[in-house]
Amino acid sequence: xxxxxxxxxxxxxxxxxxxxxxxxxxxxxxxxxxxxxxxxxxxxxxxxxxxxxxxxxxxxxxxxxxxxxxxxxxxxxxxxxxxxxxxxxxxxxxxxxxxxxxxxxxxxxxxxxxxxxxxxxxxxxxxxxxxxxxxxxxxxxxxxxxxxxxxxxxxxxxxxxxxxxxxxxxxxxxxxxxxxxxxxxxxxxxxxxxxxxxx
Amino acid sequence: xxxxxxxxxxxxxxxxxxxxxxxxxxxxxxxxxxxxxxxxxxxxxxxxxxxxxxxxxxxxxxxxxxxxxxxxxxxxxxxxxxxxxxxxxxxxxxxxxxxxxxxxxxxxxxxxxxxxxxxxxxxxxxxxxxxxxxxxxxxxxxxxxxxxxxxxxxxxxxxxxxxxxxxxxxxxxxxxxxxxxxxxxxxxxxxxxxxxxxx
Amino acid sequence: xxxxxxxxxxxxxxxxxxxxxxxxxxxxxxxxxxxxxxxxxxxxxxxxxxxxxxxxxxxxxxxxxxxxxxxxxxxxxxxxxxxxxxxxxxxxxxxxxxxxxxxxxxxxxxxxxxxxxxxxxxxxxxxxxxxxxxxxxxxxxxxxxxxxxxxxxxxxxxxxxxxxxxxxxxxxxxxxxxxxxxxxxxxxxxxxxxxxxxx
Amino acid sequence: xxxxxxxxxxxxxxxxxxxxxxxxxxxxxxxxxxxxxxxxxxxxxxxxxxxxxxxxxxxxxxxxxxxxxxxxxxxxxxxxxxxxxxxxxxxxxxxxxxxxxxxxxxxxxxxxxxxxxxxxxxxxxxxxxxxxxxxxxxxxxxxxxxxxxxxxxxxxxxxxxxxxxxxxxxxxxxxxxxxxxxxxxxxxxxxxxxxxxxx
Numbered sequence: 001x002x003x004x005x006x007x008x009x010x011x012x013x014x015x016x017x018x019x020x021x022x023x024x025x026x027x028x029x030x031x032x033x034x035x036x037x038x039x040x041x042x043x044x045x046x047x048x049x050x051x052x053x054x055x056x057x058x059x060x061x062x063x064x065x066x067x068x069x070x071x072x073x074x075x076x077x078x079x080x081x082x083x084x085x086x087x088x089x090x091x092x093x094x095x096x097x098x099x100x101x102x103x104x105x106x107x108x109x110x111x112x113x114x115x116x117x118x119x120x121x122x123x124x125x126x127x128x129x130x131x132x133x134x135x136x137x138x139x140x141x142x143x144x145x146x147x148x149x150x151x152x153x154x155x156x157x158x159x160x161x162x163x164x165x166x167x168x169x170x171x172x173x174x175x176x177x178x179x180x181x182x183x184x185x186x187x188x189x190x191x192x193x194x195x196x197x198x199x
Numbered sequence: 200x201x202x203x204x205x206x207x208x209x210x211x212x213x214x215x216x217x218x219x220x221x222x223x224x225x226x227x228x229x230x231x232x233x234x235x236x237x238x239x240x241x242x243x244x245x246x247x248x249x250x251x252x253x254x255x256x257x258x259x260x261x262x263x264x265x266x267x268x269x270x271x272x273x274x275x276x277x278x279x280x281x282x283x284x285x286x287x288x289x290x291x292x293x294x295x296x297x298x299x300x301x302x303x304x305x306x307x308x309x310x311x312x313x314x315x316x317x318x319x320x321x322x323x324x325x326x327x328x329x330x331x332x333x334x335x336x337x338x339x340x341x342x343x344x345x346x347x348x349x350x351x352x353x354x355x356x357x358x359x360x361x362x363x364x365x366x367x368x369x370x371x372x373x374x375x376x377x378x379x380x381x382x383x384x385x386x387x388x389x390x391x392x393x394x395x396x397x398x
Numbered sequence: 399x400x401x402x403x404x405x406x407x408x409x410x411x412x413x414x415x416x417x418x419x420x421x422x423x424x425x426x427x428x429x430x431x432x433x434x435x436x437x438x439x440x441x442x443x444x445x446x447x448x449x450x451x452x453x454x455x456x457x458x459x460x461x462x463x464x465x466x467x468x469x470x471x472x473x474x475x476x477x478x479x480x481x482x483x484x485x486x487x488x489x490x491x492x493x494x495x496x497x498x499x500x501x502x503x504x505x506x507x508x509x510x511x512x513x514x515x516x517x518x519x520x521x522x523x524x525x526x527x528x529x530x531x532x533x534x535x536x537x538x539x540x541x542x543x544x545x546x547x548x549x550x551x552x553x554x555x556x557x558x559x560x561x562x563x564x565x566x567x568x569x570x571x572x573x574x575x576x577x578x579x580x581x582x583x584x585x586x587x588x589x590x591x592x593x594x595x596x597x
Numbered sequence: 598x599x600x601x602x603x604x605x606x607x608x609x610x611x612x613x614x615x616x617x618x619x620x621x622x623x624x625x626x627x628x629x630x631x632x633x634x635x636x637x638x639x640x641x642x643x644x645x646x647x648x649x650x651x652x653x654x655x656x657x658x659x660x661x662x663x664x665x666x667x668x669x670x671x672x673x674x675x676x677x678x679x680x681x682x683x684x685x686x687x688x689x690x691x692x693x694x695x696x697x698x699x700x701x702x703x704x705x706x707x708x709x710x711x712x713x714x715x716x717x718x719x720x721x722x723x724x725x726x727x728x729x730x731x732x733x734x735x736x737x738x739x740x741x742x743x744x745x746x747x748x749x750x751x752x753x754x755x756x757x758x759x760x761x762x763x764x765x766x767x768x769x770x771x772x773x774x775x776x777x778x779x780x781x782x783x784x785x786x787x788x789x790x791x792x793x794x795x796x
Contacts, residue, residue, distance in 0.1 A: 012659060015616070019615060025290055025294050037298075055287045062211065087656070088648075094622050111638060213410055218417055221489045224490055224492050225421065236505070237508075258486075265406060416609055419688060439696075457681035
């Protein structure tokens with residue numbers, strides 16, 4: 001497959017990232033309109049927290065996916081399959097987001113937050129698998145890309161699943177704290193993302 | 200990041216705008232089919248009003264976002280992050296739209312219209328932050344763009360959050376009037392948008 | 399606005415068409431699982447009919463929109479606004495589709511089919527307005543396009559709202575017949591679309 | 598229609614594939630929060646299975662659709678219509694996916710799995726019709742494409758509906774087994790897809 005193909009895979013992936021992020025809002029819902037709407041909307045804060053955390057996390061993943069593809073010159077069947085697995089994980093995020101939105105501060109919040117954390121951790125692992133497959137021996141790296149720009153991704157990507165996994169463990173103790181950690185990660189990843197952009 | 204990257208950010212943003220606008224229709228619903236459907240469909244007019252207002256507002260925002268990017272030559276990490284915040288706001292619009300659709304002319308309409316107005320106001324503020332960050336000292340402006348075309352945006356953008364904020368205040372007195380104001384704004388913004396297109 | 403802008407408007411529009419068509423499936427639902435699922439799935443045939451009719455209709459509209467833009471060289475603010483109105487209509491289609499899916503062969507089917515027909519008729523009218531605005535005096539037509547290829551659209555587009563309007567009238571007498579007419583129209587429009595492609 | 602048009606059809610199709618795949622997650626739902634959420638989430642395994650199977654299947658179809666278009670140089674009205682029919686099938690997949698997610702291991706699982714299998718079989722048949730129409734006498738094949746690369750698709754595509762049809766028959770005996778077969782097919786198709794990519 002030539003570079004054109006790479007850009008079509010990229011466009012398809014971009015579509016999935018954008019749709020998954022935008023679908024998140026469908027998971028927020030006001031229940032039956034009993035009592036004061038204003039108060040009900042305030043009680044929905046876990047939904048807003050879950051929405052913002054997931055939207056920004058998918059946004060960061062998109063930036064990282066992009067950084068990945070900037071260094072990749074061609075694709076092969078294994079890479080395409082692992083990329084599809086990654087998209088399947090990203091596209092799954094609205095489900096645990098709804099769990100957190102619905103159950104945080106209620107019975108079941110521990111299960112909800114653990115599932116949320118595990119989803120992000122698995123997504124991070126698949127992301128690493130995708131990159132390592134492409135970068136190992138520069139298998140799919142574009143010829144003109146300096147090795148230093150390959151290595152900076154290889155070094156920084158493994159941080160993702162480790163931190164996400166830690167968040168999942170925190171969820172066992174405090175579900176709310178774990179979601180706040182995931183929100184904080186998005187703020188941290190933004191500068192981290194700049195490591196490999198020439199900004 | 201080079202210009203190619205700019206166009207990918209633009210494509211991703213376009214996707215979010217298009218999806219958010221198209222998802223709006225999912226927020227309109229006929230409840231349980233009790234009584235005459237024809238009459239029920241007429242009673243849904245607040246839903247149609249909310250749908251049209253939000254669709255056109257997102258349409259205007261897309262035109263403005265586009266006008267913004269026509270002048271921008273490169274991006275950096277802060278810009279990318281603020282753009283993601285903006286997309287998070289745009290993608291949130293279906294939620295207050297559903298509130299207005301469901302609660303206008305019912306108990307809770309004040310809360311619904313205020314939340315709707317605040318969402319648009321915050322979106323307008325983030326839009327201004329995005330632009331000011333890019334335009335201040337021509338930080339991210341493309342070299343060939345005349346300063347006059349930068350200044351016309353810098354001057355016209357602050358009108359947005361002011362008018363949207365006024366709408367949110369009107370919502371306290373009359374929720375319906377505030378939604379009609381937002382609908383009227385879309386008609387006003389259309390000619391305003393032409394200020395910076397060479398049409 | 400130069401040609402690049404035209405292609406961005408086109409890409410945005412394509413997104414709305416694709417999303418509106420794909421969202422249609424969300425409107426089909428099996429209710430509470432009472433009784434035999436197989437029989438319940440057969441009783442859902444109005445949903446399948448509504449889905450196919452709306453999907454193909456949106457597909458035809460997309461082909462027509464495309465044929466339109468092939469002849470257009472630039473855009474202006476009025477054109478952009480009318481195009482946004484058109485997208486607002488296209489994106490509304492899932493709502494009457496759900497009405498037909500839910501109410502055909504039940505109480506309320508007349509109202510459902512009339513709303514469906516009116517939606518398509520209005521969409522057809524906005525489509526004509528968009529084209530006439532662009533074509534009148536070759537206002538936005540690209541210089542190289544022969545007048546004959548402009549005229550063939552100007553002649554064929556008005557057929558749409560007339561036929562759709564007739565369908566809405568038929569709905570008053572027989573809702574089912576009107577939906578079948580809309581389905582038949584998609585089969586007719588396919589060859590009609592070929593009038594202005596060089597296939 | 599020239600090659601530009603081909604790439605617009607391709608972009609529109611890509612949009613439908615990406616949206617259909619990403620919408621799948623909306624079909625998974627936790628019912629009323631009765632009892633232990635953790636246990637409820639485990640009991641949802643048929644939903645996860647249905648989600649993964651459909652996501653990967655749509656992913657494979659996208660790769661195949663892409664392989665198709667790599668060999669096609671122009672389109673005509675019939676091709677466009679059959680392609681719209683194919684997209685209508687792909688976009689229908691979330692519906693039987695929800696059936697399998699909801700009914701597997703419950704009353705109605707046989708009907709759910711048969712409908713799922715029939716949807717994939719019909720999709721495979723339409724895919725073959727699309728390709729045969731384009732490839733017969735190299736009707737729409739791009740001039741530079743070697744006949745060998747046309748023939749490898751002509752030979753491998755018919756396998757799809759045969760295997761999917763077999764899966765639908767298996768569903769009569771064991772609904773769960775049939776879904777597992779479809780999941781296994783995605784793993785098989787991935788290497789198969791490589792037959793016609795130069796990876």
